[in-house]
Amino acid sequence: MSNTFGDLVKITSFGESHQPYIGVVIDDFPAGFPIDFDQVQKNLDLRKPGQNSTSTSRKESDQYQVISGIFEGKTDGSPIVAICPNQNTISKDYQPELIRPSHADLTAKTKYQNSNDYRGGGQFSGRLTANLVFAGSICFQYLQSIHSGLKISSQVISIGSETNPENFESIILDAKNSGDSVGGVIETRIQNFPIGYGSPLFNSVESIFSHLLFSIPAVKGIEFGDGFNLAQSLGSEVNDQLQYNSKKEVEYLSNHNGGILGGITTGQDIIFRVAIKPTPTISKPQKTINLATKQNLEHSFLGRHDPSIVLRARVVLETTSAIALINLSQ
Amino acid sequence: MSNTFGDLVKITSFGESHQPYIGVVIDDFPAGFPIDFDQVQKNLDLRKPGQNSTSTSRKESDQYQVISGIFEGKTDGSPIVAICPNQNTISKDYQPELIRPSHADLTAKTKYQNSNDYRGGGQFSGRLTANLVFAGSICFQYLQSIHSGLKISSQVISIGSETNPENFESIILDAKNSGDSVGGVIETRIQNFPIGYGSPLFNSVESIFSHLLFSIPAVKGIEFGDGFNLAQSLGSEVNDQLQYNSKKEVEYLSNHNGGILGGITTGQDIIFRVAIKPTPTISKPQKTINLATKQNLEHSFLGRHDPSIVLRARVVLETTSAIALINLSQ
């Protein structure tokens, strides 16, 4: 189903950048659970643009209103539904006949037979990730209540070819100043999630996570544990050997598999890295086409665009991971 | 659902390495389509082990019997079901109390409360990929009948750290001779698949493919187009610019996005690479535990195991890709 994810807790995301609202439905969530909406808002704030010099000056308020499913501060067993108004939308920015390179402009027009709402990217807008943050934050709170010590954290591994975090801001500002954009790699780590979740075959932990994380615009690669480095190794180098420790508990001597064996969690940290491509909208002139005039041209796509979404993407990955976790079968 | 995949054509895979049969159900497949089972068998033969010095000496026959769904040589609208007997299974090889490093032994025992059929890896066995080859071959034949010129091909990019194909066999034999195993990277390319398939968000082409491909044991990473290299690049370097050619057809000047924009096919080649980890079973001594005696030990896991499954995995990736393609919404 295009806009619903999950076998256990179902997340239905909807909305388009320049329609009245975006929003999300969370179905089959346990009843009687108190939600800390301040904490949800903190995550939404971490995602939202316009916070510092490295992101777009476009402001998004990201104030969700819960319109159903919460009663006396707790989930009531009915679908949790929240909507968030789209504001600060400058529709005149958009010229649908100009195809933005590496955007969904042409694929969307074809798929939807020219009926798609192209303004601001429509349903392809990165703004929709706010829905994932909202839903994922709620899922995380619940998971944390049943898995003591659960922690999900992300760190930027690289921005462009730079791996020194102290240099990340300058790399992004360089891109911004030259009318360009830059990609990056984020590593996410989930701690204190127990052994035995996930399944072989179609519901492997890797399948569930990758399915969901590739729903985030700009993600173009994912690897678990040592990932592509595993492919360069010998078994003897990367097999996760194990032993009983002095308390006769099982402990692994390494975690090259990222906490997943046979599609099932091992109880070690779940670790994955995603590749985030550079924001496609740049003001540097690019070759493209005008569908109306059927002409080739070079165009500078101006507007308030992020030179890099990598920093803001961390919280999206963390919260979306919680949606994946809550849907792993025990 | 653990063992069923697909919104349009549903593939249910079942079986375990040492049970009587493995098999597959293909549901909601178009009626009236003639299947070329010789071609299916050719793909199964490409997958099966024991074919040359680089793979295990274990023979698998992989002769499927169709037990329903084909009438007078054509699909009849009922689920297509085929089963394949497990033969040449030497059950005495297995000592379930010895945990094989980097295998699903411990995760499976925990998840299934010691009830899992551990023989030969049970449902975690790579043998189950024969089901994907069987089903995927049928899906491919149908897709080829409606998409003229459709082609799916795979090539090995690297074995271990070696990228020269002429050296791949010796790398694998070196690993074999030293009781070790080695991983690799495979690139798959889909040609002549039209624009407009897939969806934004949860049914993105990347989501569908990655979900399915991470169901293949040993796959630990996937990247589309330039993937992780995109993350190291500037937008101006990797945006896929476009133009009208002399026939006023749209053509892209590059394909850094691997034929997918906004989760939807662009009509260019769909390109992805997967990382395959080294086969975990090696005869080199490894540290592990004996669950029965609760003791630590070093153990050499003997038996007829592949030093590398990378070569055999090509056809699995190609045919599984057809299962993904047939489930992309138009």
Place this chain on the structure above:
Amino acid sequence: MSNTFGDLVKITSFGESHQPYIGVVIDDFPAGFPIDFDQVQKNLDLRKPGQNSTSTSRKESDQYQVISGIFEGKTDGSPIVAICPNQNTISKDYQPELIRPSHADLTAKTKYQNSNDYRGGGQFSGRLTANLVFAGSICFQYLQSIHSGLKISSQVISIGSETNPENFESIILDAKNSGDSVGGVIETRIQNFPIGYGSPLFNSVESIFSHLLFSIPAVKGIEFGDGFNLAQSLGSEVNDQLQYNSKKEVEYLSNHNGGILGGITTGQDIIFRVAIKPTPTISKPQKTINLATKQNLEHSFLGRHDPSIVLRARVVLETTSAIALINLSQ
């Protein structure tokens, strides 16, 4: 999934009687289709209470706001989402400790561990059927555009034991005046829907329709064609014999099977009848329990309740039928 229905066009219904909004998400609906929202509103008006002496004096406005999915008057390929504010909600009417006989009060409290929003029946409220009317009206418009002459109509067959339509109003008013309520039977007929839709087994036309129609509160029975009368008959009496007419077209001599054979439409009228139970809330004194005091009592449940919902249910059945039809596989 509790609140999403459909394999082809997915309807997610949400909301509770006394929360800010109810609403509905329509996903995977064809793009580029113009919706006539005036026609949708006419159906909503037919459903809403407070229109005449036979229904509750409680007014519901049922004014939906489309918040996503419509662009320039047409569906745009993104989920169609509409919300409807709950107004005129008199929360003080409700005493959750008093269990209303034949309502979901006790089952809901148990299932949701006392966390459910009991006000006005919460998510069990008949008000939620407005979501079905909204979504079904849109589905119907689309179906009508592809199936020329498609018509869905309902008629009340009986109110209580009365089968003469001229007497229905007086039966309902009698029930109202005596603080009671009364049930009824509605027959729905779908004309000009083609042969070949539906499936054997789990997606039979009867399965899809009954699944959906039993989602309507108060429906307690359904029969297709002659239904329970078929069970009293001989095969020779009720088999639908057939012949070529003078134009060599196939025509049936009867329609005892209600336009469905083998779970698949025959091209004849699809006919079914549903049994609607009397509204459970009545002012006549009833024996019940007080959960707080743990005491037995007799109680008159006052309030603005329908003495019968049968007349208003017609449009719900008609529009909900369109949701079923649009989800039949061809």
Place this chain on the structure above:
Amino acid sequence: MSNTFGDLVKITSFGESHQPYIGVVIDDFPAGFPIDFDQVQKNLDLRKPGQNSTSTSRKESDQYQVISGIFEGKTDGSPIVAICPNQNTISKDYQPELIRPSHADLTAKTKYQNSNDYRGGGQFSGRLTANLVFAGSICFQYLQSIHSGLKISSQVISIGSETNPENFESIILDAKNSGDSVGGVIETRIQNFPIGYGSPLFNSVESIFSHLLFSIPAVKGIEFGDGFNLAQSLGSEVNDQLQYNSKKEVEYLSNHNGGILGGITTGQDIIFRVAIKPTPTISKPQKTINLATKQNLEHSFLGRHDPSIVLRARVVLETTSAIALINLSQ
């Protein structure tokens, strides 16, 4: 999905009357549960034809072979798969150009574009109900292990217009002797299933049961509790009033709603009745068409057909009910 049912335990049924095997996949069933296959066989024997004078002389062996999912006598967490060979199939009986009235012959040909396996009804054959009995028997055993005292029983309420059980056999033999068939009504009762299972809206108990039970060929109506009689009643007559008994336990004074309120179980007996139409194949001459010659004719459909399947259908309803129960969300 056409041939898979269930959100919690998934049943995939496959097979056709004259193909090598029918069979069933049971996925996501709890691991470590011992199955009593003798008990499963007893249920299969109750379903199979040819047991006495009131059913067809056609013998079906119904000996399932488990080919995966059972290890050391217990479920092992992998899909449970069983196949059953089709024997005693007399293919020459069938003339596909002759349309059997009230059968799926014409709808199937249309839907599957003349590719369906028409022999013996193909996938529409009542023989497929053996799969439901096999799977349902296993589900029942598991449910009984967790719900102490669970009991599912069925009784025939009527055969044709006869309601006296002592006369049922003679009614059926009368139909048989006159080359006719006869329908009937079966009531199923589920005892000792707890309160709180099922959901409002699309996963109501009635929705799940009716969806599944209308998958059984020949079922054309279903009613829960008093069903259609509720529609003829006043609220004051049929509301299920309640009280605390002397032990301060809640008890209902009646069960007009068949153990379901708001789509959720009440803890009372779950009661429903289904209408089973007369077997369509009769030897009495009937008007029909010959698709090959395009001519009208009267035809006697000879062969070994049941004059009534009602008696044999009891065990199908009981076991299929267990599939429904195991899929109710708690």
